[in-house]
Every structure is written in C-alpha cells, then in structure tokens.
Amino acid sequence: MIIDVHVHTRLGPDPAGFQYLLDQAAELDVTLCVNSLSPKDGSGMAQSPDLDEVRRCNDWTAELAAAHPERIIPMWYLNPAHGDAACRELEERVAAYSGHQGVKLWVAVRCNDPLLDPIMRICAKHKLPVLQHTWFKVTGNLPGESTPMDLRELALRHPDVSFFWGHSGGDYEYGAKCARGLPNVYMDLGGGEAMNGYVDLLVEHETADHIVFGSDAPGRSLVSQLAKVYGADISRKEKEKILFRNAQALFAQQNLANGAAS
Amino acid sequence: MIDANANLGNWPFRQLRYTTPAALLGKMDALGIEQAVVSSLENVFYKDQLSGNRQLYAQVKGHVDRFLPAFTINPTFPGWEEDLAICIQEFGMRVMRLHPNYHQYALDSAQGAAALEAARAHNFTVIVTTGIEDTRHHHPLVKVPDVPSEQVALAVSAFSDVRFLVAAANFSSITAIRSHCAQPQNLSFEVSRVQGPVGDIEKLCATLGADRVLFGSNLPLHVPEAAKMAVEHAKISAVEREKIVRGNAARLFGLE
C-alpha cells in the first residue's frame, strides 16, 4: 500500500494523463489524494482563481472521488483571498463528503498571510491535513507563491493543524532546515527531481515520522517520485512510514474526530 | 543494462553518494547495470579539462569492462586541440562530452562547430549535456540556463554524420529539441531527468521511436532508480525495453 498526498486531476488540457494515473495506481496499490487546480472543462488554471472557478475545480474533485471512492481522497482547493466565502466553500465540501479528505492551497496567497487563519481553524476542527504548495526558486517565485520560510510561520501559528509540506520546500535543502523541529509537518516528496540524497537529508532533519509520499502526478510520473524513497539509504520500516503509514495515521484521526466513514 | 549517462567525482554544491569508482560500481551492481558511460563531474567546473580527463582515465582504466569514459572537451579553452590529441592518443578517447552552457559557448557557434568537426574527424559519439540539474535548485551565484533547444537542433542538423546523445534533458526540452529537428536520424536521448509526465517513456517511444531512447541515470546527481523504474513500468514491448536499457547504447557507443 502507498498513499500519494500530492496528485492533480489534470495536466494541461489533456485528460488522458489522469486515466493513466488511475490505472497505474491500481497496479501499484496507490491511494491518490487528489486536488483540482483547474476545472473539468479545462478552462484556466488561475494563480488566484475566483470563487466560481474554485467551486468548479472542487466539483470535479468531488466527481472523481465519488467515482473512485476506494482510490481517491479529495483535497479541497481554496483561495484564502475569498475570506468567509472560502470558509463556507470548505464547510460545505466537508459536510457533503463522508470519506477521508483534506485541503489544498497553492499560489493564490502566501501562506504566512493572516487570511489563512480562519481556514486553518476549520481544518483543525475537522482534522483536515493541509497540502500547502511551497517552493524556494533561485529563478524567482510567483507573487503569491509560498516559501518554506512562510510555511514555517503558518505551522508554528497553527500547531493543531497537520501540514503536508508541498514539494518539501521545492529546494529540499531549504525545506529540510525550515521544517526542523516542527511536530505538525510532513514533508511531501512530490514534484522535484529524484535527486541523490533528497530523502536521506529529510530523514536526517525531520526523521521518517515527518515525511509523506507525494508525486505531483500527472505532471510527474508516479514511479520517478517513488524512486526517491526506494533509492534512499534508509530502513524498510522508515520507507513504510513515508510511503503510507504517516499519512494513514493522519487520515485515521478523521474517523475518530467526526465519525466520517471511509 | 547500460547506463548511457553517468559521472564520477564531486559536485561543488552538496555532498553526494556514489562519487568514487568503487561506490558507483556497487550501485551499478545493486541495480543490474553492467556498463556505464562516465564523465568527470568536476569537469563541469574545472577550467582545465585535461586534468579532469586525466583523473577520469586513471579511475576507469582498471574497469574497462564496466566503464566507457566520455572525455569532456571545452572548445573555448586555450590549447583544447592539443589536449584532445592527448585524450585520443593516451586515453583512447571514443566519446566526447560537451557542456555548452557551463562552458559558455553556443553549440551552433564557430567554437561549437570546431568541437563537432573534431568529433566527426575521429568518429566520436557526442554527448551534449543540455541541463545537468533543475535550474530552480542552482546555487544563487551559479545560475546556468539549459542549452537552448534550437542550438542543439541546429548542430544536430549541421553535423548529420555525427552521432549525438542529448543527456539530462527533461521531457519538455526533449520535445522541443525534437520539434526543431527535421531529420533527427543522428539524435538520441537518455531519460535520467525525464521523470514525468505520466506515460513519459511511452510518449517518447511514440514520438522519437524506441531506437532513440536510452536508459541513463545522471549519477551521482540523481538516483538511478528513477530512470530504471520509469523504463521498467512503461507500457512498451519487451523488444522496445531491451533497446532502451541496452541495445541502443551498445550500438551508439560501439559496446557490442
């Protein structure tokens, strides 16, 4: 069993990628935590989408989760700039879905912004893990793109929320240091290249208890990202924690918390 | 399996596993890689390529059954032609490695052409490393853009009788290079940095043909498991897989 915390519905306008991914996930026994950053009709992938676009993204996520409940965990996409409306969108999605679920935040608002706080309180209440995109790009970040330093601030401010640390900071060497010592963060391995020593460095600083597998498929292939784990000089037990046990334990808290059936 | 793109040596920006011949051989053994085409990783940054090439030769000469050295040439450095002659006469050079971006010349310039003329004259296979690692991770003082796709395409077209392997290009740059080449019979790619999108290897086989796709690790910068698993899990025929992991490299580098 594998849990992939970082999966998107679509790569550009071509929907074929997701079906490939579903087939491969079945083959490799991977549960996919899926978020949509663009609506099903392929329109746009705005960095700061309006409320209607966010809803259409989540409609697609909900549709896929309903169609593949054994394979997909929905991660509701929100734009914190929408304030109360973003909170309502999340509460409505949580109320309407009975299985495991989480939240995805991308590049609309930098994550140390107080705009996130009301959303975080809802995540704490329902024990929803939050996949927050982070990247520290030497070539320059997008205006609303969070750095690992931003996520450290957010994680310290919300110790009762569990965070999937998107792309382990992008540049994982920055991410590894920013996440050090935080009990409520889980480094997401997805998205970057399978660099020699990537997982080993995270295990050194965060321990295998604070790393989760993510792929960023379908833009990345599942297998290239799995290779980061398989190619690390760590124990089998540590690999299992990363590949599924840590994420499984987080989602299991939801059953205890709100009685949701999986 | 044959690894069409590996390196020996250290990298200035972080510690790596598998930098020595013994460690690299150990990793190759663990993954079932019988042979690897290897270059000096230090030569990405050394000014004097001959020193890195000399060290590479010393490292591989006890393992000729496992390592095929690809000596790095920088056609902008004084005396490169004399150094090339040493690589040929003393080291038995058969494969030329070029880093046009790190060594700061255009592959389709007069300097690039001079190196490729030499490759043609000596019947070398030419490895062009177009981007050795993700530019987003570069050291802030050493930001090096990938080799432009058009340059690669122009050089490949101008030297249609030279065999080219583009190394460490990602999926989108492979696609871009391919789209700029009218007649790429002399052009192959290795897949170390492809790593997606899903179905990547299948797509490359469909667009380039399985004859043009080679297994490569980009060791020690990347984990070789990424390319190995990508090829193993691809929905392609056994014949295609065999070409990618061995047959194409054997033909391209004369390892049969």
Ligand SMILES: [Zn+2]
């Ligand atoms: Zn992503």
